[in-house]
Amino acid sequence: METSAPQTAQKPTRPQLMLADGGLVLEGDFLMGTIESLDLQQDAAEKIDISRVGQLDTAGAWVVVTLERRAQAAGLTPQIIGATSLQSDLIATIRRNMPDADVSPPPTPTISDRLEQIGRRTVAGLRSTMEMVGFLGRVVATIIGLLLRPQRIRWTAIVHHMQQVGLNAVPIVSLMAFLIGVVLAFQGAAQLRQFGAEVFVVDLIAISILRELGILLTAIIVAGRSGSAFTAAIGSMKMREEIDAMRTLGLDPIEVLVAPRVIALILMLPVLGVIANFAGLFGGALMSWIELGVSPGVFQSRLISNTDVSHFGVGLIKAPFFALIIGIVGCYEGMQVKGNAESLGSLTSTSVVLSIFLVITADALFSIFFAILGV
Amino acid sequence: MADDPIISVRGLVTSFGKHTVHDGLDLDVRRGEIIGIVGGSGTGKSVLLRAVVGLLKPVAGQITVFGENVRDTNAEDYRRLRKRWGVMFQDGALFSSLSVQQNVEAPIREQLDMSAETRAALAAIKVRMVGLPDDARPKMPSELSGGMRKRAGFARAIALDPEIVFLDEPTAGLDPIGAAAFDELTAQLRRALGLTVFLVTHDLDSLHAICDRIAVLAEGRVLATGTMAEMQDVDHPWVQAYFKGPRARAALAQKESL
Structure with a gap:
């Protein structure tokens, strides 16, 4: 040789x-x-x-x-x-x-090229918004169809996802809410003490946590935790052609993959919100006691007498909507994954950013809505 | 020098948990040959490849490549060793965020201090050598077909002019024409670059067409080594079934008719 x-x-x-x-x-x-x-x-x-x-x-x-x-x-x-x-x-x-001549470098983009690019991006953005709304429609229709024929509901999958997105998120969500309560009490106390109005810290904590922060921060954590997991899981199935395999077997990926995840999220996010509310109030009460000397008994009686239960309701009514946003965005982005690993990564991050953005937008719209209603 | 094996494996033991893959495996690869590693699924062909290139730490045994022990090298020695071999994984394992050209340039960029123009020119030659058209260079791996990805992976493996290339099932998933072309490419590059080729394969046609020797893996060790003709006489049920089955006869008949 x-x-x-x-x-x-x-x-x-x-x-x-x-x-x-x-x-x-x-x-x-x-x-x-x-x-x-x-x-x-x-x-x-x-x-x-x-x-x-x-x-x-x-x-x-x-x-x-x-x-x-x-x-x-x-x-x-x-x-x-x-x-x-x-x-x-x-x-x-x-x-x-040996290649003959070097390929000439790509021409530098002109203004009209850039304008064209802006136009293309705008159209692509609008189109993907339309598609996502269409996806929302299909998921809602599928879920309604499932409710009409409950024997088709995949309980095992739903319970599995409830554990994943709900039960397993309890420690992080409650710790986060507890710390937010502590921070609110601490900051509120510093301001209210100037007016000798320390006791109003209870109202501050109760209203801000029950109405806004408890559920909003829970939704943000769940979007980062479960929304990204949905995109990654469905995306990798898409990459390995599992979704196509399902279609050839006559299984509807929306019914099998998307509906259980969205249903589990809609069921669990309110529960997580309630847990976050309790943890937040507990953290606030603890800090008020240590920092301001507001005893738990006083905190409790002020909470009951001054804070209407409607605040709790206003906060919690938003939970299913946030859940729907996170579930739809997470699953939709997962279905957009193409053959390569690169798109899986970029779509997972898109999914988290977009769902957090939409959750906050929805929260703002709810605020306006409730302000008009005067609730 | 000529008779010193370029790769020598002695008493290799690898295991995953309780499952032992190799149990005292010995193998010699001679310089300049194309050796085909065959064996049933799960007999550890790819694991052997990974152990030889140092991706996987064996439980026991000695692996020497170019006379240097792969297991006990320090980082600097391993770096130097690595320059002298190239590996092509099953699906090419191209970096998905880089174009074909950048993929082939990547080992040169990492290992050598070379100007961008020279690097680009050399990479372009390698891309052509594996039979890819020039317009494939700016493409991303996701835009290529499976066969083109394998070729691009091969181009990356030979980017640094290695002495050994490890090919993991290069013809799996290719159509017969593409597979034959890949075999021809392997043989041609071996001639042009003086490569030693460590070929893990299932493809009987490849074994017939280009392999100088064949090593059969079974029961955790190398059952037999030898030329294709010698394999016909090995008295082991698996070897008999493999080399005398209907597909083997077809491959043999095809070769004889050429």
């Missing part, structure tokens, strides 16, 4: 290029790691003598062919002399495989 590759591990000698007797003489080892020191901007020559070359690999052969091409461009017919048969084979292979 004959081979032309470098066989020895000894340190290669420096390649050199010089002009002698009207020809270029190459000397040394022409290898991947050594040719960088060469200056290829040589004068063209009729002869390229490589008889003194030690080792030659594809990079070295590339040097030889480049020199040959330069000579040809100058109108000469260069000859390569002194090559062993293996070396000339290698040089011939490289000559055959």
Whole structure:
């Protein structure tokens, strides 16, 4: 077995290029790691003598062919002399495989190109909004269809997802709400103490947590936790053609994959919201006691007498809507995944950002709505 | 020098949990040959490849490549060793965020200090050498067919002019014409670059067409090594079934008719 590759591990000698007797003489080892020191901007020559070359690999052969091409461009017919048969084979292979000219760089975009790009992006954005609304419609129709024929509901899947998005999220959600309660009490106390109105900290905590923060922050955590998980799970199924396999088996991916996730989220987000409310009030009460000396008994009686239960209702009524947003966005983005891993990653992050954005937008709309109603 | 094995595996033991894959496996690969590693599913062909290139730590045994121990090298030695081999994984394992050109340039960029123009020129040659058209270079891996991805993976494996290339099932999933073209490519690049090829395969046609020797993996060790003709005489039920089954006869008949 004959081979032309470098066989020895000894340190290669420096390649050199010089002009002698009207020809270029190459000397040394022409290898991947050594040719960088060469200056290829040589004068063209009729002869390229490589008889003194030690080792030659594809990079070295590339040097030889480049020199040959330069000579040809100058109108000469260069000859390569002194090559062993293996070396000339290698040089011939490289000559055959060397692309002719470098592809010219892409033209710089003009203003009209940029305008076109803006237009395309706008249309694409509108189109994907339409598609998402269409997806929402299909999911809602599927869920209603399931309610009409309850024997088709996949209880195992729903319970599984309820555990994933609900039960497993309880520690993080309650810790987060507890800390928010602590922070509110702490900050509220600092301001209210100036007016001697420390006891109003109870109203501050109760209303802000029950009405807004408890459910909003829970939804944000769930969007980051479960929305991204939905996108990743459905997206990787899409990548491995599992979704197509389901369709060929006559299974509707919306019914099998999306509906259980959305239903589980709609059922569990209110529960998580209630847990967050309790944890937040507990944190607030604890901090009020430590920081302001508002005893738990006082906190409790003020909470009951001053805070209407409607605040709790206003907060909690938003939960199913937030759940729907997170579920729909997470599953929709998952279904958009194409064949490569790159799109899975970017769509997962899109899913989280978009669902948090939409949850906050929805919260703002609810605020306006309740303000108009005067609740 | 010529008779020193370029890869030598002695007493290799690998296991996943309680499941032992290799149990005292010995294998020698000679310089410049194409060795085909065959074996049933789950006999650890790919695991052997991963152990030899140092991706997987074996429980026991010695693996030397170029006379250096792969297991006990420090990071610097391993880096140096790694420059001298290239690996092509089953589906090419191209970096999905880089174009074909950038994929082939990646090993050069990491290992050598080379100007961008030289690097691009060398990568372009490698892309052509594996039979991809020039317009494939700016494409992303997701835009390529399976066969093109494998070729691009091959181009990346030979980017640094390695002495050994490891190919993991290069013809799996290719149509017969594409598979034959890939075999031809392997043989041609071996001639042009003086490669040693470590070929994990199931493809009897590849074994017939390009392999100098074949090593059969079964029962946790190398059951037999030898040429295709020698395999016909190995007295083991699996080897008999593999090399004398209907597909093997078809491959043999095809070769003889050429």
